[in-house]
Amino acid sequence: MQSARKRLARVRRHRRVRKRIRGAADVPRLAVYRSNRHIYAQLVDDGTGRTLAAASSVEAEARSAEGNKTAVAKTVGQLIAQRAKQAGVDRAVFDRGGRLYHGRVRSLAEGARQEGLQL
Secondary structure: OOOHHHHHHHHHHHHHHHHHOOOOOOOOEEEEEEOOOOEEEEEEEOOOOEEEEEEEOOOHHHHOOOOOHHHHHHHHHHHHHHHHHHOOOOEOEEEOOOOOOOOHHHHHHHHHHHOOOEO
C-alpha cells in the first residue's frame, strides 16, 4: 500500500504541473492515470470540461497486446492517438499526473507519438 506521504507528494507534483498545463478544444490535455495494474488516458478540453477521447488497458484491444505492462501502455498510447485523429485532434499537451516520465507513462507517450499525435 502506498504511504500517505508518498501519495501526497504525487498530488502536490500534479497540482504544480496543472498550474501551467491547460487543455483547449484545438489542443486538449492528454491526462494519464496509472494504477498498479492498469493505465488510463483521456483527451480533455478543460475549457468545457469534456473528455474528447479515452483509452485504457482495461479494454479488449489493449488486453490482447502481448508483453508486460509497459508494452500494454504503449498500445494504449497508440489507441488514444487513433481516437484523437477520429475526433479531429492532431496535437495535445501531456499531463503525466504527477508521475515521473519513465516506464509506463513514457511508453504511453511514445506510443501516441508513434501514431502521429504531437505531444
